[in-house]
Amino acid sequence: MTIVPSIQRRGVSLLPTSIRSKPGLAVAIAFLVLIVVVAASASFLPYDAYRQDLLHRNSPPSWNHILGTDELGRDMLARLAIGARVSLVVAVTSTVAAVLIGIAVGAIAGYKRGWIDSVCMRFVDSMYAFPDTLFAILIAGVVKGQLSQSSTDFFSPITALYKMSGGLFGVFLTLSFTSWLVCARIVRAEVIILRSAEYVAAARLAGASDLFVMRRHILPNCLPVIIVAATFVVPSAILLEAGLSFLGVGVDPPTPSWGAMIASGVRSMQSYPHLLITPAIAVGLTLLSINVVGDALREHFDPSFRRGGEAS
Amino acid sequence: MFSFILKRVLASIPTLLVVYTVTFAIAHLTPGSPWDSASANRPMEPAAKAALDAKYNLDAPLHIQYVGYLWGAVQGDLGPSFRDPTQSVTDIVKKFLPTSLALGSMAIALAIVMGLLLGVLAALTRSRALETAILFFCTFCVSLPTYIITAVLIVTLGVGLGLVPTFGWKGLFSTSAIVPVVSLALAPMAAIARYCRNCVLEVMHKDFVRSARAKGVKRGRIIAVHILRNAIIPVVTVAGSYASSVLVGSFFVESIAGVPGFGRYFVLAVSARDYPVIIATTLVYAVIVVLCNLLVDIAHFIIDPRTREDVR
Amino acid sequence: MLNQIRHSADHDAILSVENLSIDIESKRGVLHVVRGVSFHVNAGDRIGVVGESGCGKSTLALAIMRLLAPGAAPVGGSIQFLGTDLLALSETEMRRLRGNEIGMVFQDPAASLNPMMTAGRQVGETIEAHKGVSRKISASAAVDMMRSVKIPEPAVRAGQYPHQFSGGMRQRIVIAMGTANTPKLIIADEPTTALDVTVQAQVIELLEKMNTDTGSSIVFISHNIALVSEFCSRVVVMYAGRIVEEGSTSDIFSRPYHPYTSALIKSVPPLDERLADGLVPIEGRPPNLASKQVGCAFAARCSSKIEKCTQSSPPLVAMGPRKVACWVTGAHS
Numbered sequence: 001m002t003i004v005p006s007i008q009r010r011g012v013s014l015l016p017t018s019i020r021s022k023p024g025l026a027v028a029i030a031f032l033v034l035i036v037v038v039a040a041s042a043s044f045l046p047y048d049a050y051r052q053d054l055l056h057r058n059s060p061p062s063w064n065h066i067l068g069t070d071e072l073g074r075d076m077l078a079r080l081a082i083g084a085r086v087s088l089v090v091a092v093t094s095t096v097a098a099v100l101i102g103i104a105v106g107a108i109a110g111y112k113r114g115w116i117d118s119v120c121m122r123f124v125d126s127m128y129a130f131p132d133t134l135f136a137i138l139i140a141g142v143v144k145g146q147l148s149q150s151s152t153d154f155f156s157p158i159t160a161l162y163k164m165s166g167g168l169f170g171v172f173l174t175l176s177f178t179s180w181l182v183c184a185r186i187v188r189a190e191v192i193i194l195r196s197a198e199y200v201a202a203a204r205l206a207g208a209s210d211l212f213v214m215r216r217h218i219l220p221n222c223l224p225v226i227i228v229a230a231t232f233v234v235p236s237a238i239l240l241e242a243g244l245s246f247l248g249v250g251v252d253p254p255t256p257s258w259g260a261m262i263a264s265g266v267r268s269m270q271s272y273p274h275l276l277i278t279p280a281i282a283v284g285l286t287l288l289s290i291n292v293v294g295d296a297l298r299e300h301f302d303p304s305f306r307r308g309g310e311a312s
Numbered sequence: 313m314f315s316f317i318l319k320r321v322l323a324s325i326p327t328l329l330v331v332y333t334v335t336f337a338i339a340h341l342t343p344g345s346p347w348d349s350a351s352a353n354r355p356m357e358p359a360a361k362a363a364l365d366a367k368y369n370l371d372a373p374l375h376i377q378y379v380g381y382l383w384g385a386v387q388g389d390l391g392p393s394f395r396d397p398t399q400s401v402t403d404i405v406k407k408f409l410p411t412s413l414a415l416g417s418m419a420i421a422l423a424i425v426m427g428l429l430l431g432v433l434a435a436l437t438r439s440r441a442l443e444t445a446i447l448f449f450c451t452f453c454v455s456l457p458t459y460i461i462t463a464v465l466i467v468t469l470g471v472g473l474g475l476v477p478t479f480g481w482k483g484l485f486s487t488s489a490i491v492p493v494v495s496l497a498l499a500p501m502a503a504i505a506r507y508c509r510n511c512v513l514e515v516m517h518k519d520f521v522r523s524a525r526a527k528g529v530k531r532g533r534i535i536a537v538h539i540l541r542n543a544i545i546p547v548v549t550v551a552g553s554y555a556s557s558v559l560v561g562s563f564f565v566e567s568i569a570g571v572p573g574f575g576r577y578f579v580l581a582v583s584a585r586d587y588p589v590i591i592a593t594t595l596v597y598a599v600i601v602v603l604c605n606l607l608v609d610i611a612h613f614i615i616d617p618r619t620r621e622d623v624r
Numbered sequence: 625m626l627n628q629i630r631h632s633a634d635h636d637a638i639l640s641v642e643n644l645s646i647d648i649e650s651k652r653g654v655l656h657v658v659r660g661v662s663f664h665v666n667a668g669d670r671i672g673v674v675g676e677s678g679c680g681k682s683t684l685a686l687a688i689m690r691l692l693a694p695g696a697a698p699v700g701g702s703i704q705f706l707g708t709d710l711l712a713l714s715e716t717e718m719r720r721l722r723g724n725e726i727g728m729v730f731q732d733p734a735a736s737l738n739p740m741m742t743a744g745r746q747v748g749e750t751i752e753a754h755k756g757v758s759r760k761i762s763a764s765a766a767v768d769m770m771r772s773v774k775i776p777e778p779a780v781r782a783g784q785y786p787h788q789f790s791g792g793m794r795q796r797i798v799i800a801m802g803t804a805n806t807p808k809l810i811i812a813d814e815p816t817t818a819l820d821v822t823v824q825a826q827v828i829e830l831l832e833k834m835n836t837d838t839g840s841s842i843v844f845i846s847h848n849i850a851l852v853s854e855f856c857s858r859v860v861v862m863y864a865g866r867i868v869e870e871g872s873t874s875d876i877f878s879r880p881y882h883p884y885t886s887a888l889i890k891s892v893p894p895l896d897e898r899l900a901d902g903l904v905p906i907e908g909r910p911p912n913l914a915s916k917q918v919g920c921a922f923a924a925r926c927s928s929k930i931e932k933c934t935q936s937s938p939p940l941v942a943m944g945p946r947k948v949a950c951w952v953t954g955a956h957s
Contacts, residue, residue: 024448126330129598131557137579138590142341239457243564246459247579266463266568270471270478280460287455295451517693519735525691526730527750527801528723541740617785618739 028292035286039088042081050074050254058272068274071264076278079256083279086257087286090168091237094175098233099226101176102183107214107222109184110191121188124181136178136240140249143170171250175237183229190225194218224301231294235287242283258283313613320609324602331598332591336378339587381591391588393581401592404577409596412566412573414484416559419496423558424551427501431508431547435516436535446505453502459564462495466569479570492569496562500554507550511543518542545616552608556601637704638808638841639665639688644701646680646687646865655913657683659865660701662940665809665841670832672856672873673845674888678910680865681845685813689728690718705809724754727807727840731814733794737786743797744770744782750804769800773830792823796830803834810834811843816851828855849888853877861885864911864921866937871946881948883926920951928952 053073061068067076109120127135194200195218203213244250245259258279265276365371372380384391390401434446453461469491470478482488515521516539524538563575574593581589612619646658658680665671673681686692688703690710703710705726710718722728730736738746748766751757757765763782770778773796786794795815803810812831816824828851835842846852852859852873859876861869861884869882880886887906908925911917919934920926926933932951940949948954 122326123330126327127334129327129331129601130334130594131597131601133557133563134578134594134597137563138335138338138594142338235455242457243459246564262457262460262463266459269463269467273467276463276467280464284456284460287457288452291451291455519730519732520738522691523730523736523798523801524738524749525719526689526722526728528719528721528753529749530719530753537741538738542738616740618787 024292025296028289031285031289032293035084035289036088038081039084042078042085048075048078058268058275060272060274067278070261070275071268071272074256076261076274079261080258080279080282083256083258083261084282084286086168086251086255087238087241087283090171090175090241091234094172094179094237095230095233097172097176098179098237099183099230101180102185102229103187103219103222103226105180106184106187107191107219110188111195111210111214111218113192117188120184124184127181132178132236132240133243136174136244137247137249139174139177140170140244143173168251168255171241171244174244175240178240179233179237182232183226186225186229187222190222191218194221228298228301231297235290235294238283238287238290313610316613317606317610320606324606327602328595328598332382332595333378335591335594336381339590340374340377381588385592385595390592393586393589401588404589405574405592405596408572408574408577411481411571412575413559415489415492415496415566415571415573418484418489418493420500420551420555420558422493422497423500423504423554426497427504427551428508428544428547430501430505432512432535432540434505434509435512447509450502450506453498454506456498457564458495458499458562459568461498462491462565462568465491465495481569481571481573488569492565492571495565495569496558500551500558503554504547504551508543508547511546512539515539515543541615545612548608548611548615552604552611555607556597556604559600559604636666637664638667638706639843640702640704641684641688642702642704644684644687644703645699646683646692646696647699648683648696650695650914653914656916657696657865657913658687661862661865661867662701663860663867663870665843667808667841668835668839669841669858670835670856671841671843672852672859673843673862674847674849674852674859675862676847676888676910678913679862681862682813684862685728685811685843685845688811689722689726690715691722691728720754723750723802723807724805725807726809726811727802727805729799729802729810729812729815731817733791733798733818734786736798737794737801739786742783742785743789747782747797747800747804750801754805766800766804769804770797773797773800774826775800791819792826795819795823795827799827799830803840806838807840809841809843811845813845814847815844816846816848824851831855849877849892861888864917865913866921866949867940867947868922868949869947870940875946881943881946881953882922882950883928883953884922887925887927920949 051074053069055073056065056069057073058071059065059069065075065077067080070076070079105120105124109117197217200213200217203217208216241250241257242259242262245257246263248260248263250259251257261279262276262283265272265279269276362371370377381391388402390405393399393401393404430446430450434443437443466476466478469475476487476490480488481492521534521538524534529538563579565571566573566576567579574596577589578593580586581593641664642662644658644661645656648655648657661680661684663671673684675681683692683696686696687698688705688710690713692698698711701711705721710721713721737743741749744763744766747769748759748762751762751765751769752759755762767778767782770782775781775793775796781789781793786797789797795818799815810831815831816827819827831842831844832855834840844852844856856873859869859871859873860867861876861882863884869876869880869885876885877889880889884906887904890904891906893903906925911921911924917937920929920937923929923933930952938949938951938954940947941954943954
């Protein structure tokens with residue numbers, strides 16, 4: 001007798017990243033766009049994030065203040081919006097900086113090999129022994145300390161920049177120093193693979209200089225891997241910034257930051273829960289969306305990360 | 313095996329030296345004197361400060377301080393705490409570190425066990441719904457900062473339901489441990505689960521699993537012996553890297569939940585420029601990281617016969 | 625005349641595949657990888673299945689063992705083994721046959737062995753799975769099995785891991801693993817492809833011995849027709865999921881009827897003569913398996929085709945002891 005079973009597909013679908021087929025991804029992207037829009041338009045909102053209204057402190061959501069006010073009477077929604085700007089700006093800029101540093105170190109180490117490679121990787125491996133947060137706190141302490149009271153002329157333009165940004169610059173420096181390690185490792189691994197390709201050998205035989213080979217052949221091919229690295233760095237940067245602000249070593253008050261808002265929310269979470277819940281939800285949803293988008297990007301760029309088996 | 317361990321231990325000494333050097337540099341780059349916080353309440357005469365500096369060698373050139381402290385540390389003398397000179401750092405470590413280690417060990421154990429279970433379940437279940445649910449849960453857990461989870465848990469379980477105390481620590485096996493342990497464990501658990509699922513899915517389709525089926529081996533045995541034993545190798549690596557960050561407890565969790573642990577102390581030390589505590593903490597953490605890496609390597613050695621250098 | 629001949633109900637046949645078709649789901653749509661294949665294997669036979677990559681021979685082998693990957697499934701036909709239709713069995717019943725009555729030997733021994741288990745354990749596992757004996761007994765039986773496949777110092781080697789063996793030794797372990805319970809039917813899917821030529825000869829010798837000593841039938845799948853001509857008594861030639869020719873080895877290789885078979889034979893460069901005109905490849909490419917073809921699958925590449933070839937697919941027709949599926953050279957004139 002014959003059997004005609006239905007052909008069953010196993011595993012999470014391995015479809016190309018077409019948004020139509022993944023509603024979750026579409027929602028995540030939409031949310032991120034919303035956050036960006038809110039952050040960009042923060043200055044145009046009817047409420048000032050810095051204006052204190054001590055008569056209406058800690059008030060829960062109302063018509064006047066859609067998300068309520070904080071412990072100094074400032075409008076929560078406005079503060080969230082500026083906080084969004086802070087988080088996004090800091091995360092994106094420090095990711096870019098970390099990636100650039102990582103590419104520089106990783107590419108040189110991976111391409112030259114030899115003692116340069118050993119020294120660099122020894123250093124990177126040792127730095128890995130620092131827990132992220134601990135190192136960030138250390139660096140933040142130094143950066144804030146030096147920049148908020150600098151004495152030498154050399155540092156003064158940087159100090160001015162620091163003061164202007166309300167402490168953001170310090171956080172940017174801290175995050176860049178902490179995050180470049182991951183990028184360096186990933187880029188180095190990729191460069192080592194790429195440099196043994198035949199077209200590289202051909203180019204060098206034809207007389208191309210190292211710099212040329214790097215620029216034309218190796219670095220462009222590193223792009224997928226770099227994007228994968230960035231998808232790891234961005235959420236961790238946001239987390240770190242929030243953590244630093246939470247501990248008080250991030251941005252300076254009164255600049256709003258989601259982390260700082262969470263910190264004050266925790267202090268009064270028993271009496272005024274909305275102070276904690278609002279920024280917590282904001283942070284949570286943003287990170288969730290970034291992770292979903294990051295997953296999709298990784299799935300697209302890094303075949304070894306794909307889940308499920310292909311019907312073969 | 314013994315020579316293997318010895319080699320790894322020796323290789324980690326340069327790493328620890330680098331960590332020490334970097335920490336030393338950072339600690340001394342932070343402006344301000346260690347006596348600032350002590351003198352905030354009781355203003356000190358400059359002469360008094362100078363005397364203290366002399367007593368603790370702080371007026372000596374930096375390189376002498378570097379070697380001096382290291383020499384003392386190797387002998388077990390980590391110096392006195394600057395913030396509270398009556399306590400030696402070694403005492404502080406002995407007092408607070410065990411709590412953090414206990415908390416961390418419980419958390420990582422929970423994370424590994426639950427992570428493996430969830431990962432295998434997600435990979436092997438025929439229900440797409442269950443798999444998607446588990447995956448979403450994992451992405452969710454990875455996205456929320458730990459301290460938010462802690463805060464939320466305290467509010468819901470402690471304040472709302474009254475199941476756990478909202479502050480304080482009564483030991484590892486009391487209800488006060490539930491919130492810190494669970495909040496610390498969630499993110500690593502989610503990461504381990506996702507990784508485990510990927511590995512199981514990959515191994516499931518390998519040829520040798522097909523060979524086992526062709527031999528007529530029962531499904532349960534195939535899963536337990538053939539699939540798991542191979543899938544677990546990368547998972548061990550991931551677990552190891554999370555272990556080191558979890559084992560040292562977490563500054564945030566300890567602060568919010570009121571756990572008298574090492575992490576909380578560290579934050580206080582940074583703001584107080586308490587050099588010995590800062591350096592000692594960092595060194596302790598680095599040693600823990602190195603130990604975790606060593607454990608991972610040993611685990612690899614035991615599980616995977618290919619890592620043992622055998623002659624064919 | 626055109627005779628649609630059902631293969632004779634030979635009471636010696638231990639395996640009868642009847643009109644089997646297998647489809648595979650892929651990104652490009654449904655692929656018809658095996659189309660209406662029928663053949664039988666008698667006790668003690670050594671049957672070769674040849675064809676180029678992608679002709680469906682491995683899929684056929686996996687289907688017999690019911691080890692097809694998810695996404696692939698039989699869509700018609702039956703597989704009779706000792707009177708039972710394998711396609712109708714439950715998974716538990718099928719499991720009892722695998723490694724017990726039907727054994728499989730895979731290609732690529734490096735990938736087919738679990739790197740975390742010792743060789744002895746992997747061979748012993750087959751025995752344990754079916755004979756319900758203790759570890760000790762299966763362990764010593766495994767050593768015996770390894771000795772019979774000519775692994776030197778089997779007692780020592782049984783405790784070693786696959787990465788500590790050479791390629792030829794690994795293949796022997798794979799053979800030992802698949803045949804530990806002296807199955808009545810051994811399916812060997814390209815068992816020599818990943819090996820050196822000298823080692824290939826040893827493996828063939830081993831399989832030969834198994835066949836003569838225990839009377840196990842062997843289905844030998846390979847794209848190496850030279851090996852097949854050495855080892856097998858009967859040959860089945862497959863192209864694009866169909867059987868195009870079947871017969872005794874000596875017959876087929878001395879007088880191939882189907883154009884594909886002769887092209888295949890011609891494409892193998894001889895070792896003992898100089899190549900007068902260079903290599904003779906088969907022109908064109910294999911057909912797209914996603915389409916249900918009209919006409920003979922080989923027509924596009926055939927040098928002897930006639931008009932009828934593109935209009936309908938020739939059936940497999942008996943010509944004496946031979947079977948051919950070809951309008952031009954088949955049974956009619």
